[in-house]
Amino acid sequence: MEKVYVLDTNVLLHDPMAINAFHEHRVVIPMTVLEELDHIKDRRDKDVSREARIAINAIDKILFNASPKAIQEGVPIPSALGGEETGSLAIFPDQLINHDVPAPYLDGSQHQANDNRIINVALNLQVKNPNAYVCLVTKDINMRLKAKGSGLENVEDYRKDRVLEDIQYMAKGYEHLPGSFWSQVDKVDTLRDGGQTLHVLNREVLPKVHINEFLYDDSGFVSMVRSLDEEKLELLDLSRDQLMNQRMWGLSPRNFEQAMAFFLISRPHIDMTVLTGPAGSGKTLIALAYGLHAILEEKRFDKMIVARSTPPMAEDIGFLPGTEEEKMAPWLAAFEDNLEVLHGTDESPYSSIEYVKDKANIQFKSLNFMRGRSFNNAYIVIDEAQGLTQFQLKSIITRVGVNSKIVVLGNLAQIDNQYISPLTSGLTYLVEKSKNFEHAGVMHVNGIERSRLAAFAEENL
CATH class of the missing domain: 3.40.50.300 (P-loop containing nucleotide triphosphate hydrolases)
Structure with missing residues (x-):
């Protein structure tokens, strides 16, 4: 199934290179989005204005040699790695949308003009491409609600920057091992490196740990992952008392x-x-x-x-x-x-x-x-x-x-x-x-x- 993604302005401000995030699919940018980027690029807010300019330059880099007809139909997006072409990028002239198309049509009043015009683009494409997956991508929750309420089948948040499905799974930098850690270990090589004690284990013992992560159990064992590979895991043995007695600039841990x-x-x-x-x-x-x-x-x-x-x-x-x-x-x-x-x-x-x-x-x-x-x-x-x-x-x-x-x-x-x-x-x-x-x-x-x-x-x- 062909997939068509209509991007809202806030997506391009959130990630100016978002047009490269949709792989082999078609990306459509409404004319209203370009108008909003044009207003935002000169704002006093340097962060937002800078990202608007980067987004405009990224769009121009793809479309600068294309004809007006090709821009409306879709221009291939070059691969970020310089390989084969991926999806396509098109500009939709939403100022031409009118009641002649049998699609729901949101009011174009001045107060709601921009959001409504962007939603109208997705609604229009949904009617003209009944066999395609047409989706509006916006970070505006209320806009997503309006689009769904207007009859748009597919509305999504921008998800490329989402590296987790649940925030509780975010790395904390330490892991508590219940009970006694050593009772679960069959084989270990213990080494001395200067004044440090190192334990070398099979990676299978702790398959999910990451480098520089702390590990501690209920029996007083504390360590930090010093190095790891697919087969071995090296733990730096630490002392809880020594950790608690550290001092930096007169400050001690509480x-x-x-x-x-x-x-x-x-x-x-x-x-x-x-x-x-x-x-x-x-x-x-x-x-x-x-x-x-x-x-x-x-x-x-x-x-x-x-x-x-x-x-x-x-x-x-x-x-x-x-x-x-x-x-x-x-x-x-x-x-x-x-x-x-x-x-x-x-x-x-x-x-x-x-x-x-x-x-x-x-x-x-x-x-x-x-x-x-x-x-x-x-x-x-x-x-x-x-x-x-x-x-x-x-x-x-x-x-x-x-x-x-x-x-x-x-x-x-x-x-x-x-x-x-x-x-x-x-x-x-x-x-x-x-x-x-x-x-x-x-x-x-x-x-x-x-x-x-x-x-x-x-x-x-």
Whole structure:
């Protein structure tokens, strides 16, 4: 059966390269979508306008040599790998739709014009192609409801960025093994590597674990997966007491998940650490404490770059006075709060904080100005990453230069982007795609360490 996918504007803003995601099928872009992209490309919101321009360029790259008739009928989409052609891309002139076609027709009033015109394209194609699977793809829930209510048989969310079917299966960075782990193991080779103890097992014992994942059982055994292949699994033996007694910049873990996060973030071979968890679990404090320790004590990095995802930022930042760092201050107050926690017991906390900010060369940056730059010898912290798309996170992580480390923080319960859910968040995508990379680590820090009121609110409100 021929499949025809009609794309809404928000799909192309969410993933500007979405036209390549439908394999051998036909992709139709209504003229109204091109008009909306044209308006959006000049917006003050740099993130959205940039993605609109990328989407326009991707469409133009396919259609620039085609005739008007070919564009309306469909132009082959080249394979992303440079091989054979895949599906086709067509522009539908929806301004020509009228009541002459025996299809449901939504009102084209100015208030609802754009959404209705896009739905009308799918309805029109459904009538003209009765033997085809015609589907509207949109991230707008209400638009999906309107389309179904108007008689459109097939309506879907954009799913290419969905790496999980259920968020509960997202990698946490650790696995609890009930009972005694060693009672389930028949054969093991134990080695010494310097001061470390390593256990080499058959992969069949733990077939689903990933690199840099922590394992612990009920009898006190704790380890981290140091390496693995199709046949063997190498575990680094750890001590629960040693993990709990770690200290970084005067900070000690207050629960076992924080202790594992301490150990993971301090590994020199790990270039990217992703810390997820609820508000108050200590993600930001751990990231900041290790950054100060690595820069001022270990001399590993020259500076700390702190950036945060803030949807209103792109519109409001220009109206605030001062430098980029001063403009970012209202959104990065959480880092100031955590610096106060680390230095609150000093004789002169304010002077200590200012000294540390200057000595560690802490720079507050807007994500809008990180693209196009490369950060070498830097410790980079991206906070509130749950509201970023996979495309946005990729464009940020590709900025990480030589001898740099990036820490990505996020809480999937606090997504404020209307088109992003926990399943489609760039943070979820990053966790699942990087969990098998030997130079990346993932940790879900679940214990809430703010107050009993904060714990109650997180669980019950």
